[in-house]
Structures are given as C-alpha cells and as structure tokens.
Amino acid sequence: MNIQNIAELSKQLEVLGFHDAGSLLLKRICFKPANFYLLQRVIKEKDVMLFSLYFEQLQKTDSYRLQYYDVTLQKANGSLALPVDGVTPAELEKQMAAIDWKKAFSVDEKKQWNPDDKSTWETELKISILMDSLSAIEQSETGKVIASALKQKFWAGTLHQEIVGSITLVKNKADVNQRFYISEDGGGITTDEAYRFLQNKYMEKQLQLKRKQSDSSDESIPEESNGASGSGLLKKKRIAGRGKRNRVNQD
Structure with missing residues (x-):
C-alpha cells in the first residue's frame, strides 16, 4: 500500500474542497481495488451537492489517481415543509436525525433486551415507525x-446494504448535474467553482422551462379573428360552388 500516494490524494482533495477524506481513501485503497468511487456530500448555502469521485489504479503500480467526479446540485426548496401522504418530511428528518444509524445498522452488536421492558427496544420501535413513514411518502x-434524499443524508457511511440493501437514487427533475475531469497534473474544478457552474446551469434550465411554458400558453390561445374569417371564406366558397352547380343544371 502506497501511503505517500494516499497522502498526496488526500491533499489533492483538500485543495478541491473535500475535507478530511484521507481516512476514507485509506479504507478503500487497503483492499486494492482496480477502481472505486468515493461519495461526498457538501452543503453550499442551503443547497446540497452530491459528489461521486472516481479513482483508478495506475497500471503496474500501487498508486491511484482521481480521474473525474460527477456532481448533482439539489436546490433548496420548501418541499420538506409540505405534508406528503400524511407525513411531514421536516418532522421525519428530525426523527431520523435522532437515531444513531451507524449503531442501528451494526448487525454484529449484541445487547440485553426484555420484551416486557420497552426501554430495551425503544430505538428499534422508533426505527420501525420511521420505516413505515418512509414507505408511506x-x-x-x-x-x-x-x-431518497433523507436516506442518503443519514445512511451514508453505514452498513445499510446488509439490512435494507442499496439506496435507490431518485433524481428530482429540478436537479442539475455535471461531470468534471481532473488533469494529469492533479488540477481540477473546485467544489466552489462547481457550485457556481451548476447554479448558472440551474438558472438556464429554469429560463428554458419558462420559455416553453410561455410558448405552449401562446399556442393554446384561440385565434378567433382568423377562425371567423376562415369560416366566412369557406362559406363563400360553398355558395360559389352551389351557384356553379345550379348553372350547370340549368344548362
């Protein structure tokens, strides 16, 4: 295992805006995979940025290189304040924050419990209620x-796969994403720069949506004057046609 390479990658991530990721790199590289992804969640103002950093092992070496990262910008909105199928997402978020999920997903941990003593299984009861609420929304x-967003927020870094499987990533239509490549010398787009880029991309997307809505509303407006003149012209043609037929019959 190339400790110097891991240290250099850790410094590179710091420069790009990913802090305290050295231990996460160490945990993955010690298994010597051919490649791997490192997931990072960064908060910018009230928005959420989800990063997926792709690392690849260099041929015939024990060194790794960051090749690129994919990022999705999730804009803050008021959806958590609105009830969904009888469940208030904001309240659900508070309840999930009160659970120690790393401990909850630790399948090997044993503890004393008594069916007649609710305090020994109160946490599991809360989790059961939370799972019902998640299923409902x-x-x-x-x-x-x-x-999906709540699961990513609270279950990231836990062993949830062993119990509930992988998290299904559900994209919001309002989300914007982009892939940024890393140069051979290690330089790349920082998280701040990526945020500004995606902010602009989001605004452009919203403007395009407004234009489409405006165009569709214009097309739906009935053109009464054109319709009236058209129907009048059609009547004239029909009358003229009848006159011709009458003259033919008279002849």
Whole structure:
C-alpha cells in the first residue's frame, strides 16, 4: 500500500474542497481495488451537492489517481415543509436525525433486551415507525425524491446494504448535474467553482422551462379573428360552388 500516494490524494482533495477524506481513501485503497468511487456530500448555502469521485489504479503500480467526479446540485426548496401522504418530511428528518444509524445498522452488536421492558427496544420501535413513514411518502413521485434524499443524508457511511440493501437514487427533475475531469497534473474544478457552474446551469434550465411554458400558453390561445374569417371564406366558397352547380343544371 502506497501511503505517500494516499497522502498526496488526500491533499489533492483538500485543495478541491473535500475535507478530511484521507481516512476514507485509506479504507478503500487497503483492499486494492482496480477502481472505486468515493461519495461526498457538501452543503453550499442551503443547497446540497452530491459528489461521486472516481479513482483508478495506475497500471503496474500501487498508486491511484482521481480521474473525474460527477456532481448533482439539489436546490433548496420548501418541499420538506409540505405534508406528503400524511407525513411531514421536516418532522421525519428530525426523527431520523435522532437515531444513531451507524449503531442501528451494526448487525454484529449484541445487547440485553426484555420484551416486557420497552426501554430495551425503544430505538428499534422508533426505527420501525420511521420505516413505515418512509414507505408511506414513497407512494408518490415527490415522496420518492424526499425519501431518497433523507436516506442518503443519514445512511451514508453505514452498513445499510446488509439490512435494507442499496439506496435507490431518485433524481428530482429540478436537479442539475455535471461531470468534471481532473488533469494529469492533479488540477481540477473546485467544489466552489462547481457550485457556481451548476447554479448558472440551474438558472438556464429554469429560463428554458419558462420559455416553453410561455410558448405552449401562446399556442393554446384561440385565434378567433382568423377562425371567423376562415369560416366566412369557406362559406363563400360553398355558395360559389352551389351557384356553379345550379348553372350547370340549368344548362
């Protein structure tokens, strides 16, 4: 295992805006995979940025290189304040924040419990209620997006795969994403620069959506004057046609 390479990668991530990622690199590289992804979640103002950093092992070496990262910008909105299928997402978020999920997903941990003593299984009861709430909001498309975001927020870095499987990533139509490549000398777009770029991309997307809505509304407006003149012209043609037929019959 190339400790110097891991240290250099850790410094590179610091420069790009990913802090305290050295230990995460160490945990993955010690297994010597051919490649791997490192997931990072960065908060910018009230927006959320989800990063997926792709590392690849250099041929015939024990060194790794950051090749690129994919990032999705999730804009802050008021969706957490609105009830979804009877469940208030903001309240659900508070309840999930109160759970120690690393401990909850630790399948090998044993503890004393008594069916007659609720305090020994109160945490599991809370989790059971939370899972019911998550299932309830996932019945709608909006709820699926919210549930996916909450799971990513609280379950990232836990062993949730062993119990509930992988998290299904549900993209919001308002989200914007981009892939940024890293140069051979290690330089790349920082998280701040990526945020500004995606902010602009988001605004452009919203403007295009407004134009489409405006165009569709214009097309739906009935052109009464054109319709009236058209129908009048059609009547004249029909009358003229009848006159011709009458003259033919008379002849």
